[in-house]
Amino acid sequence: MSTDTDLALSIRDLTMRYGTATILEKISVDLPAGQVLGLLGPSGCGKTTLLRLISGLLTPNEGAIEIAGQSVANGASGFSLPPEKRGLGMVFQDYALWPHMSVAANVAFPLEMKRVPPAERKARVLRALDRVGLSAMADRRPSDLSGGQQQRVAIARAIVAEPPLVLFDEPLSNLDRELRETMVEEIADLVADLKLSAVYVTHDHAEALTLSSKIAVMRSGQIEQLAAPDELVMAPETAAVAEFLRLGCLLPVNRSAHGWEVRGTQVNLQNTQLDADTAQVLLPERGLLLDGSGPHQLKAEVMRVQTRSTGHALTVRVCGTDHEIRLVSPVRVAPGELMELSYATESLRWFPGTA
Ligand SMILES: Nc1ncnc2c1ncn2[C@@H]1O[C@H](COP(=O)(O)OP(=O)(O)OP(=O)(O)O)[C@@H](O)[C@H]1O
Ligand SMILES: [Mg+2]
Secondary structure, eight states: OOOGGGEEEEEEEEEEEETTEEEEEEEEEEEETTOEEEEEOOTTSSHHHHHHHHHTSSOOSEEEEEETTEEEEETTTTEEOOHHHHTOEEEETTOOOOTTSOHHHHHHHHHHHTTOOHHHHHHHHHHHHHHTTOGGGTTSOGGGSOHHHHHHHHHHHHHTTOOSOEEEESTTTTSOHHHHHHHHHHHHHHHHHTTOOEEEEESOHHHHHHHOSEEEEEETTEEEEEEOHHHHHHOOSSHHHHHHTTOEEEEEEEEETTEEEETTSSOEEOOSSOOOSEEEEEEEGGGBOTTSOSSEEEEEEEEEEEEETTEEEEEEEETTSOOEEEEEESSOOOTTOEEEEEEOGGGOEEEESOO
């Protein structure tokens, strides 16, 4: 039987205000131990604020937080356990390493705070540095390392004391794209090997999809959808989620005599289930049939072509609209050419209402 202690983190109805501005409103989410919760959302939606509430740097106005079954904050009573007593590992965008201390001393710091004896400390620091591939750099200063190496030091420091929860706040956003892709996989492996529980904040959907067991897509201080990555991709609940995850092209449609007319075209799509006058329909990138075998045919003009190792990456515009969709074509086409976009009915997603 599962109990609350199987949860690394439990957040109930958390509300945070600054003056009259509500920054987070009634956030509730549970994180089972050994899993990663991704917090994904645009700038200003409240991701860092939520992380600061979990770490204890902020106290909520309402709601409660438990870490590994222990209450750490309660808005009703005003209780808030200070950050150092929560014992969490943290990794930030700007590494936050101490420049005057060696790499080993930086990583050892959480163990010193816990008064781990020196011999054991040394062994655990070396083990943590080894995990991130930096055992040869123990005696260097952080300033003598590359950005990626510095972030690995910060990760070693965050995991060395085996915390009940590790918080990542956009840890890779200062690194270039290629390094980001490598490091996101390294972090995913590390988290899985060590069975870490983590909250990972990012505004990069690819990072969130790679790392997370579940993703909370946030918008204006609320959770828009909480789901596993494949569920988010296959069944986004709102147009905003589909748009933020860049799942494809969202076309406005109006009810017509022949079904649902795609605004600006004479194309009619069919949906007898939807009870609304206007809607948006998502043409997902992954639902596109390049052999033209689907029942829905939309004319599109090729706008841009880029050669990639996987084929020709096209950006096409649905004719009569200013909506674009990206796709990978095995055959070469030129800008200005017209093509037919074809979709299987079941791959379309419908959202009632206007944008
Ligand atoms: N101390 C503060 N006083 C007033 N408003 C604040 C304060 N800190 C943050 N905010 C506001 O709270 C909102 C959420 O900020 P937060 O830093 O949590 O966003 P974020 O999702 O982390 O964004 P980003 O992706 O840019 O890091 C923003 O509108 C911000 O201006
Ligand atoms: Mg932030």
